[in-house]
Amino acid sequence: MTEGANVPAGRMNGGRAMAEMLRLAEVGPMFGMGGFQLLPFYDALHQLGLRHFLINDERNGAFAADAYARVTNRPGVCDGTLGPGATNLVTGLVESLNAGTPMVAIAGDSHRAHSWKNMTQECRQVDILRPAVKELIRVELTSRLPEMMRRAFAVATAGRPGPVLLDVPEDVCHGEHDFTAEDFYIPEETLTAPSRRTRPAQDAIARAVALLARAKRPLLLVGGGVHLSAGQAALQRLAESCGIPVAHTMSGKGSIACTHPLSVGLFGRYSRIANDLIAASDCLLVVGCKLGEIATRRYALMPAGVPMIHLDIVAEEIGRHQRTHVALWGDAAAGLDDLTAALADDAARLRRERQDYLAEIPVRMAKWREEASPRLQSTERPINMARLCQGLNNVMPAESIVVADGGFAAHWTGLIYDTKAAGRHYIADRGLASIGYGLPGGMGAALAAPGKPVVAVTGDGGFNMGLGELETARRCGANLTVVVVNNAASGYVKALQHAMYGRRYQSSDLVEMNYAAIAEQMGCRGIRVEDPAAVDGALAAGIAENDRPTVIDVVVTRDPGQMLPGVDNRAVEIKKGDRVA
Incomplete structure (x- = not known):
């Protein structure tokens, strides 16, 4: 655990307590626009030398934090003050929620002794923000700020990552409490997504292996979940060991290098050769992909009757609108490794049997490039x-x-x-x-x-x-x-x-x-x-x-x-x- 080294135990305000937790979390640059409610937090950031940048619009601060998190798999951090600052975060937070990006956002709120007296800029921001995040934490006591900050990081990085919002009333941020050094710690594993991994059930792995082992034209369809689980190497091991081509969504681009011989490019609304391979496939393995509108050409792309194996960290995404023959509920990287291990004895045979199938890919791709050349x-x-x-x-x-x-x-x-x-x-x-x-x-x-x-x-x-x-x-x-x-x-x-x-x-x-x-x-x-x-x-x-x-x-x-x-x-x-x- 990252513990409270050099934390000045004793009396401090809530803003300083939040900043100390962010220091322990070794967060990257933060983005926001201050207001009176969060002034002690801003002052503490200055005293501690943490990087925080004034943004010109809070929505853009959330976007910047989102991109930072995607590159690092560590929670991005942004903030907004009471009212318009908080509501301006909504679009960026929903982007992160839908994309599974870990984020911790802080919103200042009105002084509780004066709430609902027509306070300047006050609005029902908790009601507005709650559906925009994975979890909204309303902090009611200054003394609980370190605890709630720990929870924010734990929720942001666990399972399918997402944004967590701390709603901090003015009097909680400005209020003081006698903290001890033991109040300030944060589990190190919660600072990077995925913080804790779950594996698919072994009987489900066995059923998936049975389908993949007899498939002549299998195809991997991968989404952004491969990146969220840092599963790129695991994906490449499975694809190469068993001879399975890889198609990707826009969010899944880079799960395997686009220049890799097994990459068949984007599938869905726009495609090079992947849609044709989907139509001719006899087994589809979907990994970390919600199979949404664009990926499925408005739900019409996937061929009927073709066995589908779906690996996802969110159980309710499996079979949501597409029949799934084998559900693999768990972390993408862990599930891919389990499949590779279970197919190890068959891998050499599968590569041999799929040589003609794999030989189609460079031919098809060359034809696409020839047809696209006048535009390229x-x-x-x-x-x-x-x-x-x-x-x-x-x-x-x-x-x-x-x-x-x-x-x-x-x-x-x-x-x-x-x-x-x-x-x-x-x-x-x-x-x-x-x-x-x-x-x-x-x-x-x-x-x-x-x-x-x-x-x-x-x-x-x-x-x-x-x-x-x-x-x-x-x-x-x-x-x-x-x-x-x-x-x-x-x-x-x-x-x-x-x-x-x-x-x-x-x-x-x-x-x-x-x-x-x-x-x-x-x-x-x-x-x-x-x-x-x-x-x-x-x-x-x-x-x-x-x-x-x-x-x-x-x-x-x-x-x-x-x-x-x-x-x-x-x-x-x-x-x-x-x-x-």
């Missing part, structure tokens, strides 16, 4: 999005991180960008898929991985939402590169309007802006790219910049018919007259 190597102006993504493939080193904002930034990079190593080298905010994540998420990732190139890809609409955080990125020394996909539109919406209504567009156009010039005015480096031949050089210059953030303003196609990497199946369903919820 496009010289058209404005720039084709596929050419921009290919530039990332050309320039980004293996130990780098791409952060993809919501909307088409994630869909394009999810389909085309190739990670070159296993791990969290690609982050997309698929928990809630809010636009606006790119810049603050990139900032959190850059602070989590100093020295590694970090490139955030965002649309101009998403960049507009968090533009003020360029100032934050400068101030906190996050030398990331932000690629603004500039199509002077809310591109995803405009593309959907085009698919459904032709050239009738409503509230989807933006004013043409020069974001490179804006970045320069904010003290950052700005590079505007209009020629596809300049894409690779601009990206290389951005990741080589060590003194300040770089904004690369890439002028991409204005044609709504070319804004998406493929046809969105929702628009097709509606145009066919199908009933869609």
Whole structure:
């Protein structure tokens, strides 16, 4: 256990007690905007020398903490003051909740002696925040703050990780208590997710092995749960030992390197070859994936009657809307290791028998690349999005991180960008898929991985939402590169309007802006790219910049018919007259 070394036992206020617990937890950078309720906490952070950065919008603070947590698997920390500060956290907290990201958030609340007397900024924030987090802890006594902080870390990192919110009334934060050194400790295993692992039942493993051992065309479908369990090496061992190709969701990208010969890329709404392999598979092994709308092309992708094995840490996700033949309830890494061990005697035979099947993968992938080549190597102006993504493939080193904002930034990079190593080298905010994540998420990732190139890809609409955080990125020394996909539109919406209504567009156009010039005015480096031949050089210059953030303003196609990497199946369903919820 991390114990209270150098904790000044004795009388201290609640803010100092919280800060001492965060010091013991060795948390990374924190993000927030102070108010009177949490002033003792801020003062204690200053006295203890902990890193905390003023954010320009609390939602972006939660996004930055979320990305930090994804890179490190350690809880991100953010805060907001009473009322609007607390409610501004909601979108970021729900992103973390849906994505399973460990986080500890602190919200100041009103003085209990004056609550519900029309206190300034007071609202029903506990009711608003409770469904946005894994657990909300209302702290009623200053003396219990260390205990509640311990619980927050334990809940945030146990099972499926998630955000925990400490709601701290003003009088609890400002109040004083005589603490002892024994009050200040925190179990070290709760500081990293997953804090405690559970294994699937052995009889379920045996049933899964029986299906996998006789399958001729098995396929692994992996989601973000592989990253949450740090199960990348376990996944690769199973795939390689038994000859099983791996398809991934956007959240699961990097579970195995995209350049690995067993990787078949993204599956779901957009796909290279994975959807075709799903259709021809005789056994599907789903790992750490909720099989949501995008992954299943609105629940229509999975072939009927094909045996499905589902390994997940959340029992109720198994069989939620897809028939599961074998349920493996447990940690992804532990379950994958158990499967590998149980299949060890059959592994050599399985690899031999699947040689022809595995030989299909490079042939299919080469055909896809040949068909996609006109877009990947496009010289058209404005720039084709596929050419921009290919530039990332050309320039980004293996130990780098791409952060993809919501909307088409994630869909394009999810389909085309190739990670070159296993791990969290690609982050997309698929928990809630809010636009606006790119810049603050990139900032959190850059602070989590100093020295590694970090490139955030965002649309101009998403960049507009968090533009003020360029100032934050400068101030906190996050030398990331932000690629603004500039199509002077809310591109995803405009593309959907085009698919459904032709050239009738409503509230989807933006004013043409020069974001490179804006970045320069904010003290950052700005590079505007209009020629596809300049894409690779601009990206290389951005990741080589060590003194300040770089904004690369890439002028991409204005044609709504070319804004998406493929046809969105929702628009097709509606145009066919199908009933869609």
